[in-house]
Amino acid sequence: MASFEEVGEGLVPKFTDWMSARDTLRDIREEGLRKSHKVAVLGKQLVEKYASKLGDEVWVVHEQVIPSALDIGDHHTAEACYKALHHKFPGSTRVKRLEGLLLEAKEEYDDALALYTDILEKEPTNLLIAKRRVTIQKARGETVAAITELIKILEIYMTDIESWNELADLYISEHSYEKAAFCLEELILANPHNYLNHQRYAEVCYSQGTVDSLNASRKHFSTALKLNPGSLRSLYGLHQTVLHLSTNPKLKGKREEKVKNEDILSWTSSQLQHKYQDIPRCSKIVEQYLKTGK
Amino acid sequence: SSTRVYIMMHYSVSAKAYGKIIFHCAKYPHRAVNGVLIGTISKKDNSVQVQDCVPLFHAKLDLTPMLEVALTQVEIYAISKGLSIVGYYHAKPQLDDSSLTDTIKSIGSKISQNSDVSCVLMVDNRKILTSHNELAVKMFINQEQTNQWKEQRNISLMGGDPVMSLLIKAVENGIFQKLIDFDNHLDCVDADWTNPSINKFIEELKEQ
Numbered sequence: 144m145a146s147f148e149e150v151g152e153g154l155v156p157k158f159t160d161w162m163s164a165r166d167t168l169r170d171i172r173e174e175g176l177r178k179s180h181k182v183a184v185l186g187k188q189l190v191e192k193y194a195s196k197l198g199d200e201v202w203v204v205h206e207q208v209i210p211s212a213l214d215i216g217d218h219h220t221a222e223a224c225y226k227a228l229h230h231k232f233p234g235s236t237r238v239k240r241l242e243g244l245l246l247e248a249k250e251e252y253d254d255a256l257a258l259y260t261d262i263l264e265k266e267p268t269n270l271l272i273a274k275r276r277v278t279i280q281k282a283r284g285e286t287v288a289a290i291t292e293l294i295k296i297l298e299i300y301m302t303d304i305e306s307w308n309e310l311a312d313l314y315i316s317e318h319s320y321e322k323a324a325f326c327l328e329e330l331i332l333a334n335p336h337n338y339l340n341h342q343r344y345a346e347v348c349y350s351q352g353t354v355d356s357l358n359a360s361r362k363h364f365s366t367a368l369k370l371n372p373g374s375l376r377s378l379y380g381l382h383q384t385v386l387h388l389s390t391n392p393k394l395k396g397k398r399e400e401k402v403k404n405e406d407i408l409s410w411t412s413s414q415l416q417h418k419y420q421d422i423p424r425c426s427k428i429v430e431q432y433l434k435t436g437k
Numbered sequence: 438s439s440t441r442v443y444i445m446m447h448y449s450v451s452a453k454a455y456g457k458i459i460f461h462c463a464k465y466p467h468r469a470v471n472g473v474l475i476g477t478i479s480k481k482d483n484s485v486q487v488q489d490c491v492p493l494f495h496a497k498l499d500l501t502p503m504l505e506v507a508l509t510q511v512e513i514y515a516i517s518k519g520l521s522i523v524g525y526y527h528a529k530p531q532l533d534d535s536s537l538t539d540t541i542k543s544i545g546s547k548i549s550q551n552s553d554v555s556c557v558l559m560v561d562n563r564k565i566l567t568s569h570n571e572l573a574v575k576m577f578i579n580q581e582q583t584n585q586w587k588e589q590r591n592i593s594l595m596g597g598d599p600v601m602s603l604l605i606k607a608v609e610n611g612i613f614q615k616l617i618d619f620d621n622h623l624d625c626v627d628a629d630w631t632n633p634s635i636n637k638f639i640e641e642l643k644e645q
Contacts, residue, residue, distance in 0.1 A: 146514065147606055147607060147610040147612070148610060150610065150612055151607075151612050154611030154612060155611035155612045167549070214466075214467070250532075261519075282531060283531075283532075284531050284534055315499050316499055317498070318483065318539065345502075346497065346500040346501075346502050348501065349501060349502045350499070350502070354502075375623050375624075375626055376503065379502070380508045382509050383502045383505055384502070390495045397636065414546075422627065425626075425629075427517075428510050428513050428514055428517075429510070432510050432513060435509055
């Protein structure tokens with residue numbers, strides 16, 4: 144049988160040459176992806192052995208390596224990169240934030256908070272730093288405090304998409320579905336053509352479980368499907384929503400609703416069968432799934 | 438009132454099930470992950486064999502629509518293999534938090550409605566990959582008389598410590614990247630949440 148190394152071929156990042164490492168790191172920066180292991184392994188070689196080849200880009204790479212190295216537990220490399228940046232840019236707030244990350248990674252949260260508070264006193268509108276406070280509260284499991292902090296941030300930065308998304312997640316984890324729904328409504332208003340916003344909103348409405356919220360769920364799963372017909376999640380969501388609506392005792396009397404729901408259910412069922420037709424193992428399971436609940 | 442004596446059942450977890458839990462955590466180290474445990478119950482021996490698991494989600498764990506779809510399909514799959522759903526696993530993103538939330542309790546209870554037994558395995562994040570002889574999970578059982586979830590230590594890994602070391606080596610070689618959960622399947626219908634290739638890999642590991 145194959146060795147571990149053979150099976151794991153290509154799965155563990157390996158440094159090959161400085162140019163492709165540099166290009167890979169560039170792509171990851173551009174797309175804002177979280178590929179910490181790859182960045183840490185490739186970046187470490189770049190900053191330690193090929194710094195002179197990178198020109199001015201070397202500092203951005205140092206900055207990029209720090210959170211990635213911390214993510215995989217390589218504090219040594221992160222510290223080294225921070226020291227180099229601190230030496231080059233001694234008074235920089237941008238670098239000070241990285242010092243905060245180092246403290247957070249060591250779970251020295253009080254020291255990190257003190258550092259961030261210090262920065263905010265001099266730069267009260269520094270959004271990135273304000274967000275670090277929320278992450279510390281999250282890390283400590285202080286969800287309510289994190290929510291309060293985020294609300295304060297949103298009062299100033301009303302259009303910050305990341306904050307609305309984060310707040311929605313926090314509310315969901317606290318089962319405050321109505322409040323989560325409000326946040327997602329803001330996101331839909333900001334970007335009505337993004338199917339993800341409608342899909343997420345529909346999932347939250349579904350979780351609330353009332354007839355009204357299920358109707359909202361049906362509407363938004365449908366919108367998400369219109370915007371992205373390939374979304375399997377929205378298709379299942381619509382199917383489940385209508386299944387619940389059609390078996391709901393309150394609605395059973397209303398003929399119009401019954402007919403509409405039956406129409407939608409037969410559509411979603413045939414769409415699901417179609418999606419799985421080329422995958423025999425799955426299609427058997429899906430066939431049985433479609434038979435349940437009726 | 439009748440008194441029911443609570444008899445502690447012994448849970449043994451297969452390499453496949455435990456391995457996939459570890460792989461799921463390794464693939465999404467910064468997120469909460471969860472999944473369903475499937476296996477067999479032996480009332481005669483008072484034991485439960487967790488033969489396999491199906492990794493479910495790494496995002497939006499607290500929302501119900503996809504969970505309902507997944508549980509229905511996993512149950513169908515389990516029955517097709519002569520198994521039943523015997524529990525639920527959950528790993529929290531906070532390093533030191535392995536406490537049960539209301540959502541976790543309600544999922545655990547929901548699973549035990551359709552099954553004779555149900556346990557919740559909470560991943561102990563500090564122990565994953567660092568311990569070669571201790572399971573990185575805490576088991577909680579719902580005791581009928583009290584309706585409380587209590588921690589129980591009556592759990593072991595089939596194949597013991599040697600299996601643990603092999604699984605850790607697999608993680609170090611990046612093999613966890615190949616793990617597919619239900620979320621992956623929802624993003625790409627071809628992704629197989631039964632994980633046949635990882636199952637085969639782990640089976641062959643034990644034979645070495």
